[in-house]
Amino acid sequence: MTERNAIILAAGKGTRMKSKLYKVLHQVCGKSMVEHVLEQLQQAKIENIVTVVGFGAETVKEALGDRTHFALQKQQLGTGHAVMQTEDLLHDSTGETIIVSGDTPLLTAATFRKLCEYHEQRHSAATILTSNAPDPTGYGRIVRNDVGIVERIVEQKDATKEERAIHEINTGVYCFDNQKLFAALKLINNNNAQGEYYLTDVIGILKHEGEIVTAYRDDDFNETMGVNDRIALARANELMRQRINTKLMSEGVSMIDPDHTYIDAGVKVGRDTVIEGGVVIKGQTVIGSDCLIGAHSRITDSVIHDDVKVISSTLEEAEMHTGSNIGPNSHLRPQAEIGKNVHIGNFCEIKKAYIGDGTKVGHLTYIGDATLGTNINVGCGVVFVNYDGAKKHHTNVGDHAFIGSNSNLVAPVNIAADSFIAAGSTITDDTDRFDMAIARSRQTNKKDYAKKLPW
Template sequence: MTQRYAIILAAGQGSRMKSKLYKVLHPVAGKPMVEHVVGQVEEAGSDRIVTIVGFGAEKVKEHLGTRSEYALQEEQLGTGHAVLQAEALLKDKEGITLVICGDTPLLTSETLNDLFDYHQEKGAKATILTAVAEDPTGYGRVLRDDLGIVTRIVEQKDATSEEARVQEINTGTYCFDNKMLFDALTKVGTANAQGEYYLPDVIEILKSEGQIVAAYRMKNLDEALGVNDRIALAEAGRTMRKRINRKHMQNGVTLIDPSNTYIDVDVQIGSDTVIEAGVLIKGQTIIGEDCFIGANSEISDSKLGDRIRVTSSNVEQSVMANDSNIGPYSHLRPNSEIGERVHIGNFVEVKNATLAEDTKVGHLTYVGDADLGKNINVGCGTIFVNYDGKNKHRATVGDNVFVGCNANLIAPVTIESNSYIAAGSTITDDVPTGNLAIARARQENKADYYDRLPH
């Protein structure tokens, strides 16, 4: 089988983004653009990937790790010069090399596979991935002769008025015979408006040598989008979200208003789950079957079981077991584990805590750095006081405990099973099994107090 290689161009600074963040690391649907590209290249069966890095090289390497090899383009002298930086790694290899930009997050592995296959079918030494655009402004134009054979590619800045009217565009993605690619690159010059080494000049060089140059016209223009500014970034996000939402709906998820539902690319959702408008689901979140995610909820990097109900609440880096619920207007902060059939009501915050099955925290409560057992009732306004100004401490509450309203549990403290905490108590000492703890001043009524006041 013919070896497949890929060179990803990711060395440009992206000045039009006007950002401190390296361009290809700007996220689309929760993942940096260059990671989208690498993922699709991997799915297309590339045997070896080389990423050309420049500005922000270390940050790109942090994200991609060992999924790619790297070559450094120290000076930004054009796309041809960028590809040439992979020469030491690939020059003498037999096979087909895909060249793709790191700012094209919408390209799919299906399109890349079609490009590889077309290149081989035509026996070409170079194949350009093209598209037809109503407004081709900013793109290089693909020029053909009277027989429809590709003659060359002309960049926007170098195009004549007649050439600029051509609507077939160069997407910036190519397949090349690997050895011929690097041989032709040594012949590329800088006689152009930018004074740079253009990769498309390789097409003209191969044509002049009598080699077959082909062009594969992609089916979906949306995939061709290259992100060079924030406007294109937003457009890529809209297109990616539409693609993601369509996949989930095809898999049995109900989205009440898909155009106002924001789901990251790696999220998994079970069938018969219903998601209302304004919901954000981020990161590596997994949601089970038959769940309800209410309007304006946000869930990130969390795992939700089956039959979960989230009503206008935030869940981050936490776990909710089957049949549990939260909200409205509550917040699971990181490292919270909610057991089966647990009820988290309105205006409750849970952080770095575990709540075992059938426990209820109804409303207006803070549970931080605590381990709660089964079948506990936590009354309204209860505070797990976990911070002494320097260190965090944990509280432990056993099974079948009743915590009255407006209690303060001062950690470190243990409330053993089958115990009761009287409403309004501030608990500083451990409570043994089966005890009732009362920690408040005894009520005293002052007679005739009103009559003593000036009126």
């Protein structure tokens, strides 16, 4: 197999996005568009990838890291000019080079592989990835002769009325013989309506020199769509969600309403898990088997083990172990870890805390900066008072303790195993095993006082 290279064109500003964010960094299902392109090229076994950056160069470099080489296009003088900037990195390669835009997040590794194979089988100097667009406005048109051979690519602004009626469009993806690509680039000029160096002019030069130019047609136009504005971005997200959800369902995940289930690329979900409508699952979340993710839950960068139930709740950088459950309307904040068979009820918030196996936290409770043992009962309205206005402090609660409703545990404090906190207490001192701690004023009844009240 010949050496395979790739050039990702990611130097344009993307003014139609009307955004402070550099265009190729806009996200589609949790990853920037240019990351989607890069990852699919890597999956296609492309050995050497160069990304051309311009506007927002440092931000793009930070996003992609060491997964690609970079070339800088200081002036935006067209796609041909952008490719010229990679010559120092690629001029020695005798293999083939794919060129793809960084705003085409739906392209797949399978398509890149098929494009390369088609190119190699026909010994082409250049192969264009084309597709039939329902509305070709804005795309370069593929002009063929009467026997179907590609003659040239005509850009929208340079096309005649007849050429604009053509529906076969240039997707902006090519496979070139690398040496012939850079030789032809030296011959292009900017004598066109835009005053730019078009990469598409290389096709005409290669044709003029008698080289073989072919076109591989992708039957799925949606896969090849470029994203230039917010409308197209929304459409790309919709199509990517459909792809992600279809794959998960084919692997044994049940979705009650897949059209309204929002799962990022990279999320993993086990078999026989049921996901209800309106659920959002983001980042690097991993969900096990036999789970129930209830309607309108939101889960980000979390780990959920098998047989867990999440009912209309929010998880952020949290972990729930096998057999645990939460909700409705509760919140696990970063570094919350819920042990096996733990019950977290409604309207609870847990942050930077470990809850031991079998413990129950019924409802209306805040637990922060704490370690709880096994089989503890935490009553309604309990507050772990972890912040003194300057620093956070830790609370430890031992196994089998009972924390009565409406208690305040003022950190730092240690509640021993098997101890009992009376309801309504504010606890500031440690307890010993089997202690009952009461910290509240005694009740006083004022006889007949109510008769004096004006109502």
